Amino acid sequence: MSDDSEQSGDPSIAGRPVLDIAADWYHVPVIALLIAFMAWVRAQSWQAFVRNGEVFFGGNDPWYHYRSTMYVVRHWPATMPFDPWTQFPTGISVGQFGTLLDQLMATVALLLGLGSPSQHTVAMTVLFTPVVVGALVVIPTYYLGKRLAGRSAGVIAALVLAVLPGMFLQRSLVGTADHNIAEPLFQASAVAVLLVALHVAKRDRPVWEQVRAREWGALKPVLGWSALAGIATALYMWVWPPGVLLVGIAGVFFLLKLASNHYNGRSPDHLASVGATSMSVAGVLLLVPFDTIAFSPSRFSLLQPVAALGVAAACVFLAWLSRTFEARDLDRSLYPLSVLGATVVGAGVVSVVLPDVFSMVASNFMRFVGFDANAAQRTIGEAQPWLGSLSRYGGSRFALFFSSYGLAFFAMLAALAWLLWRPFYDSDSDRERWFAVVAFVGTTVVIAVPGLLPTVAGNVGLPPTLTGLVLVGGLLFASLVLGDHAAEKSLVVVWTLFLIAAAFTQVRFNYYLAVPVAVLSGYAGASVLHSEYVDLGSARDALQDVEATQVVAVVAVLLLLVAPLTMSVTLSTPQGQLQTSTASQVGASASPGSVLAWNPMLQWMQNNTPEEGNLGGTGNADQLEYYGTYQQTSDYDYPDGSYGVMSWWDYGHWITVLGERIPNANPFQGGATYAANYLLAQNETTANQILDSRGDASERTRYVAVDWQMASVTSKFSAPTVFAENVSAYDFYHPLYQGNRSAGYSVRTYAHTQNYYDSMMVRLFRYQGSSMSPSGYVLDWDSTAGDAGQFYVADSSTQVVKQFNSTEEAREYVANDSTSQLGGIGRYPSEYVPALEHYRLVGLSDQAISYQQRLSGSYFQELPYWAKLYERVPGATVQGTGPANTTVTASVTMEATQVGQNFTYTQRAQTGPDGEFTMTLPYSTTGYDEYGPENGYTNVSVRAEGPYQFNAVEGSGMNNQTYWTDTANVSEGQVNGATDTTVQVSLEQLTLQPQTDSGNTSASLSEPSAVTTVASTERAG
DSSP, X not given: OOOHHHHHTOOXXXXXXXXXXXXXXXXXXXXXXXXXXHHXXXXXXXXXXXXXXXXXXXXXXXXXXXXXXXXXXXXXXXXXXXXXXXXXTTOBOOTTSSSHHHHHHXXXXXXXXXXXXXXXXXXXXXXXXXXXXHHHTHHHHHHHXXXXXXXXXXXHHHHHHHHOOSHHHHTTSTTOOSHHHHHHHHHHHHHHHHHHHHHHHHHHOOOHHHHHTTOHHHHHHHHHHHHHHHHHHHHXXXXXXGGHHHHHHHHHHHHHHHHHHXXXXXXXXXXXXXXXXXXXXXHHHTTSSOOOSSOOSSSSSSHHHHHHHHHHHHHHHHHHHHHHHHHTTOOTTHHHHHHXXXXXXXXXXXXXXXXXXXXXXXXXXXXXXXXXXXXXHHTSGGGSOGGGGGGGGTTOHHHHHHHHHTTHHHHHHHHHHHHHHHHXXXXXXXXXXXXXXXXXXXXXXXXXXXXXXXXXXXXHTSOHHHHHHHHHHHHHHXXXXXXXXXXXXXXXXXXXHHHHHHXXXXXGGHHXXXXXXXXXXXXXXXXXXXXXXXXXXXXXHHHHSOOHHHHHHHHHHHHHHTGGGSSOOEEEETXXXXXXXXXXHHHHTOOOTTHHHHHHHHHHHHHHSOOTTOGGGOOOGGGSOTTOOOXXXXXXXXXTTOEEEEOOGGGHXXXXXXXXXXXXXXXXXXXXXXXXXXXXXXXXXXXXXXXXXXXXXXXXXXXXXXETTTTOTTTTTHHHHHHSTTOOGGGXXXXXXXXXXXXXXXXXXXXXXXXXXXXXXXXXXXXXXOOBOOOSEEEEOSEEESGGGOEEEOOTTSOOEEEOSSHXXXXXXXXXXXXXXXXXXXXXXXXOBXXXXXXXXXXXXXXXXXXXXXXXXXXXXXXXXSEEEEEEOOOEEEEEEOSTTOEEEEEEEEEETTTTEEEEEEEEEEOOTTSEEEEEEOOOOBOGGGOOGGGTSOOOSEEESSOEEEEEEESSSTTSOEEEEEEEOOBHHHHHXXXXXXXXXXXXXXXXXXXXXXXXXXXXXXXXXXXXXXXXXHHHO
């Protein structure tokens, strides 16, 4: 007897038609190919991260994940409970690191290294983890699409995700190992499993009576899938504790859907069983990593299990309330209002009984999904509002969305609207249809008309953001309650709405939004293909009986959703044309970034400064093991000889991992205000007081690391102004615009105030701690508008920088021109900047900053070096005599031996009526070989070419001046505090004019001059 395929003539395998097999399994090779493609895109530039056998990572956080992973490798499976190797002098417990992701990476490294992996093996594992994890996200994306609209929706969703070039791709590139890319994988998996549990509950219809009758066999499927959903939810938060937001999303979904079920005459038991079981399991599992009796979103605290168990309890309560309403035959429309009232009352009770907890939850809710960001958040690129980056996209919202998602973003919005309001479209009630129209139009108007919210908010006395959340959220949630939506689709809608809010609040959360964008665009595409107009039918029908219109429809869907993402597109914006990038182009451009420039300096620091615990030869380095296990504390008791390294918080993890030293501040923003106050301090005394304000006498900061970005107002200089106390950016610089009101303004350059030049980080980076005098440069503009003179305008034809033969001529010009200032451009201050007495340059990066162009002529100087390391030292005390009531200048030529460049350190002192003076000098001239890391001191690479020259000029006028001079050596021991002897100087009268203090420090290690700065430096940073 022959089978049907033989009778029909169709080819078969094992008696089954090939078309049937292809129809059932075509998605498997497609998904496999997409995983391979995504991995290739993300890994293609991996060699840029391996330099001479050393592995580098991109950004900041991956370095700490590497440290956390190394700890787990050494202490598997335990994670680091406390780390004294960051945030000196307290140490810190970091909840978002050393979580499940680091345990997984450590486990893989242990397997690859057969139980004893090398550092290189661990580093390579960490390097490629984002590639693998990012590619695997396609699997839950496929299943989410499949749950909504079948396999075709899943395949389209997977295809869209594979070619997205935005934040999701950027966070999964090789070298960007962070919990950020693991988050969407685990979150999407949790949502996918929860969708299955909802489907099973809809099919099996579990009720409370089955529980009372112990009918576990009938309940097993729904309880099993619900438990798996709880496990997946807990695993997600094991990766990232702030993922408790997903519990909040689930809570909102269950609340709305239970209210909707009762309103529409459906039993609440089916849904409540899923919510109660899944959240109970999640809550119990979240007790496993529990480490602090507090409510904290960033650590494994009470917040996560209490929130999950609270949602479970709420599901049970709402199901009971629904049964009570039904038993008393109460109006169904009153139930949603009762739920709303109970929610408000519950929130009110928490705000009164636990005000700190309520405030924490409310503030974090706004920080995650409140469509706004505070000033501190805005200093973090990834935490800025999405629309805050409009300027990079020519001011066009379409360009902003299209560059990240192509047309898939708009397909998502269309699918979201269809899912949300379709039940009203299908309803027989005109009232419900009109509600849908009003809700849709109202939501669209509030979002599309920018000036509407401030106007409405002003009338009701609420902030615009909160007003928008109330209006739009109310309309959307009312639509979910009143409409008879399928539970699975309701969950996807609620989940997507929250992720849209999160992405607009913090741009980084677009790595979450990528999944629902792909899923809902897949849903939209599949809905078109299976609509009555196309009727693609099953996969087998499509393969066997395809029609021309169906081919056109498939091609059209792919062209709209996928094609724009696979090619570079030129977009027209109000500010010009914008070229988009493809996923392949983004992947090919990945690199470690500026850590490559910092690494030489940090390696030098590791090899040429005393080990932590051995400063001054205390011999306590063995008490501070680098991968040691330390008990949690709020203030770690460091052994004598420990010290901190001050820098901006961006660089903290690099200092910990590459320098193996302890930073005062880190990318957790620990110590951010402390660092900002120091870096912007206006004099050395204040700066030292700030450093000494934390820790006891044995816990002091010894080194300070700065780079050109910290001194550049177009790069990182503005960030500390946000964290520092009682200052703003305008205290340090003003933009100088060109243009007019009708055509618009653009920044031409920046005018620096004297506060800028007096700040510690500028004095260190630009002047090597030396003094600096004004020069004959004037910054000139045409007009001043706005408050406090903060709006400087210059015509494009105006010569902004003018050079005079002397400072006196420049001062005369400024005195007669109110729209000009002396200096304030490049490295030239408006007033004299005194030398630092306790800071010396000891090491630096060997990489110079590259500018877009160089200018020749008298303005050109050597380029500055990227990063510089300073040591805070007691300094050598100089006691001297010279002519009475005169200025004595001490100067010495120093060579940075790492790069073979020189600079001159200069300091001034005033003699008294008796001719005596004192100085404190930070640079030594002899005795370098006597000190080094082995005896607890620095092996300085910046060394003097000769002794200090002390000069003084008595009298005025060329014919009435008398010159005085002397030379003296300063030993390394006198500078570093090993000896307490003083340097004696006695100036003697000369008949020849010596070199006097020009106020000009090294050209070779300082930034280019004013004209170079105007032409290129300010654009580069």
